[in-house]
Amino acid sequence: MAFGLRQAAILTGLALTLGAFSVPALAVPIPNGEVRLQEGGYVRVTAIGLPPLGVTERSGAREVARQNAMALAQRRLLAAVLDLPVGQGKPTVRDRLEAKPKARERLRDLIARARVTGQELADGSAEVTLELPYSGPGGLAEFFAVLSP
Numbered sequence: 001m002a003f004g005l006r007q008a009a010i011l012t013g014l015a016l017t018l019g020a021f022s023v024p025a026l027a028v029p030i031p032n033g034e035v036r037l038q039e040g041g042y043v044r045v046t047a048i049g050l051p052p053l054g055v056t057e058r059s060g061a062r063e064v065a066r067q068n069a070m071a072l073a074q075r076r077l078l079a080a081v082l083d084l085p086v087g088q089g090k091p092t093v094r095d096r097l098e099a100k101p102k103a104r105e106r107l108r109d110l111i112a113r114a115r116v117t118g119q120e121l122a123d124g125s126a127e128v129t130l131e132l133p134y135s136g137p138g139g140l141a142e143f144f145a146v147l148s149p
Contacts, residue, residue, distance in 0.1 A: 041134035
């Protein structure tokens with residue numbers, strides 16, 4: 001059964017409330033990725049970019065496919081992070097950004113610095129996976145601290 005972003009956020013919030021940091025937690029599937037918010041956790045999304053039609057230069061088409069995949073993966077990662085619960089009362093990152101607009105630039109930087117892995121597919125398309133760590137320098141936990149009241 002596939003979970004939507006809202007269901008993943010609710011399950012993650014419930015896990016945080018119940019103290020899931022002390023027990024191993026499984027990754028919660030979200031559309032096009034998964035979320036695991038605990039020490040050593042992450043938010044991970046994947047996207048596939050297609051080469052432009054009619055382009056005969058193979059290397060140019062591959063680069064465009066990679067850029068398309070990267071742009072889509074960044075949008076998906078942003079959507080996933082915006083729906084994550086933050087703090088008491090479980091407001092989402094989206095809710096907290098409305099109250100703290102200066103944190104938007106920090107979120108933009110966080111998305112831009114996500115770990116990138118990718119591969120070229122046989123049909124000329126490209127697959128990109130972006131992963132944002134939960135803990136450590138530049139992780140989501142640091143960003144959540146900035147969003148806290």
